[in-house]
Amino acid sequence: MKITLVSPTPLDIFAPGVRILSSYMKEHGHKTKLIFLPGNLLKLRFEKEHVYHYPKDTMEEIVGLCRDSDLIGISFMTQYFDRAVQLTKFIKERLPLPVIWGGIHSTIKPEESIKYADMICIGEGEEPLLELTEKMEKNKEPYGVRNIWFNRNGNVIRNDLRPLIQDLDSLPFFDYDLDDHYIYDIEARHIIKMDNAMLEKSLPTGLGPGNKMQRAYRSMTDRGCPHKCAYCAVGMIKDMYASQRYLRRRSVRHSIEEIVQIKKRFPFVQLIQFFDDTFFARPLNEIEEFSVAYKEKVRLPFHCQGSPTTITEEKLKLLIDAGLVFVEMGIQSGSEKTQRLYNRTTPNKFILKAASTLNRYKSSLLSPCYHIILDNPWESKEDIKKTLDLVLDLPRPFWLKIASLTLYPQTMLYRKAKEENLIQDEFRDIYRKPFCFSKGSYLNYLIYLAGFNWFPRLVLRMLSNDWFVKLMERERLRGVYFTLYRFSDLLHKTGRGIRTILRGDTFRLSLYVHRFKNYCLNLGRTSADV
Template sequence: MRIALISPFPDITVFGLRTMSAYLRERGHWTRMIFLPDPACDEDYGEERYRPETLRQLVALCRDVDLVGITLMTNYFAAARQITHAIHAATSVPVVWGGVHATICPDECIVHADIVCVGDGEEALLDLADALGRGAAIDALANLWVRAGDGAISRNPPRPLLRDLDRYPAPDYSLADHHFMVADGTITPFTRELTERHLRTGTVSNLLGKMGYQTMTGRGCPHKCSYCANDALKNLYDKRGYLRWRSVEHVIDELEQVKHRFPDIGFVWISDDAFFSRPSASLAAFCTAYKERIGLPFSCLASPLTVTEEKMALLVDAGLVYVQMGIESGSARMQALYNRARMDNRRVLRAARIINRYRARMFPPSYDFLLDVPYERTEDTLESLRLIARLPKPYRLQPFSLVLYPGTELHRMGVRDGHVRDAHRDVYAKSYNMRAGSYPNLLFALAQGGRMPGPLLRLLASRPLGRVLAAAPLRPGFAWLYRALRALKARLRPVGGRAA
């Protein structure tokens, strides 16, 4: 079977789709990968994302295939829909949607796609390709929702989660029949030079000033945060065995292949949701093998509950140079709302102090916070700022405007309480970069680089002063100041960087 796999994500790494391509090729099918970075890219959300000429080139690339697969998250629903409609209008090739949004909202997705993959996709897509190749029925395949010609929909339950992630090969970077949409909308063959250029422009690559390779050593997350799709995905499998890890040898083999393929790789970006939650013995084995056989700087994600002195010492010795940790809020009330009550300020500060002990050997860590939460009061946001004033320097802040993604506990609350009235406007067309202009958000922006003196930030976020300056009469003025500051930062940031 010939299968076109399409990604609308701005990031060309797309670990899951590349792994899918490698697995299908290993099992005897041919894949064509097409990267169509959504031109909206968190800024201008219109319904039509791609130019007519781009879609004509895309259709030409899909005419000789037997199946088209599209991966999507919620923000790329409009892109997936436009791609699918263009393919349906010009060909009879069936289109299957997969990824987080397809898993969480299959009822919505099956309206546009012929088939929707719910849950992990490797085995389901292999079964689908095998069945189509044999001319066999596909309406009873596990993990797949299938829409028949008469509109009837077969909704098949997911199969048990595969525990052995070593079954899957390293992501496909072969460049064989890989295509990419460049800035003017033209789809061109992916070359090594083009690949390396884009590997240099990722968020962490910009921060570290090196070409980075992004990978994942496991799937899932040990936490159940109410704003995160991971909790919805756990519920699909009754939360049994959702967190899984690849073996150390499997990960190291992949990274050795990458070093051989891309000798200029300057660091490895481990994007597991909570790499620090890997069992201690496995983490120690990883650090030993990584230091001996890879020897590149690397970055990873952490949570306040998983950072320990022992793990930090092992990881820094192996080459860890950058950590991103989700704090989200300094308010006990909001921490409880996020199902993160155990990640209170005491544990946050303990984790930050452990990370800070290695400041001489690392880049400043990044700490994530959520803003513009409909259930948050001004005092909650000020508490977060007062917590930031206590964080040991240096650090960077990454404040994100909350998006109430479908399938999450907060989305259900938002629908119930009237905070989601128009799904497109309030969720699908909203980006986590679209932060509101307000006095607390202005303080976040000013404190983002970690250079604001703690005593000054505590004063500006103190209860009496903060409440006065965040009051309704002053909001328009601070909104203007906030927009002006963002515009200035956008003008001053380096080419290829991102606005604060």
């Protein structure tokens, strides 16, 4: 059988779900086609009622690519729901082919998802998709396949879950064969065949040694997370598999072999980004094994993520020796009350200890990135000030990645918000919310400024005085702070561009020019909505 997998994806086209499914199906003798539809969420930042959609000519191209398929799969995250619905309706109106949805949204909102698709996959997709296609190929009734729900003429068939795959080494690597891969080209404004040149252009970038921008390959060496944060869907999924081992890891040998193959095939890859939720959660002996193998066989700089309770000096030294240049760490809040709400009860002294550990190796590492969550409806001004105080105590240099709290379906905070009637419209408040951009407020703006290493901390501490907060934190000034944020962000990017020119980082400069060109091309056009 031939399966076409369509991925409305962020601009990085990482799309690990469809890539592993494609490899798995090929390994078992089936043909696959991948269609990547990279798109951002920027318009949601400035147009709160904006609904993303694909232009009709792009939809027609997708339909044309799907005509020779036996099954069409669409995998997406919650923020791409509108695009997935539009795709599904357009395809079903024009092709007599079954459509199956997968990805995190189908797992957390199955009753909603099955209204749009013929089938949905809940949980891991490799084994159920293989069983489904083999039953379809043999003209057998497929309605008992575990992990899959069926919409049979309006009647929903809900099947049980199958066990999680425990041996991740039994799975193939992510599919980067490019044989039957297609991508929407933002500049050309149509879907083109993927080749090495287009892949190089489309892969994400990241900072390498000397703050030089480099082309990056992203990978994951585990499935699951050691934490159970109240704002994350992992908690709900852990509950689904309560009797099973949820955090599973690939062997060092398997992970390294994948990277070696990618490095050999795509010499333009200069940086590796490990997207495991908490790479540092591995025990010390595994970190040591990985570090030795990576240093010997890969020899490329890499990024990874950690948490305050998993970052230790022993692990950090080993990883730096192997090539680690950048670490991200989740802090989220400096308020003990909010930390309890988030189920992230790590005392601030341990957060500061982890940050100090990273700071001791600042000569070997790029400035670390710390994650902060704002716009929490249960936080008081005092809670937000505690986060600001914690940020001001962090050793410099660092930078902040600030997110606006999004109450994703079925998370613990979502259920709390529903009970308290805080969610009025799920589409507006969740699906179409620009989670990367916090609201305009005085304290939010101070936290934003605290992320700049040159800004005087004494000034920020003075500006966070109760008298200033009472004077400046007013609803009618929200628009002012939002404008200030945009202006400050523009100044920051301008300064970064100047530093790029002074350093002679021509690759990074070319990226800025490319992004500006695309911005000008897309300005005000609905065809930019992809």
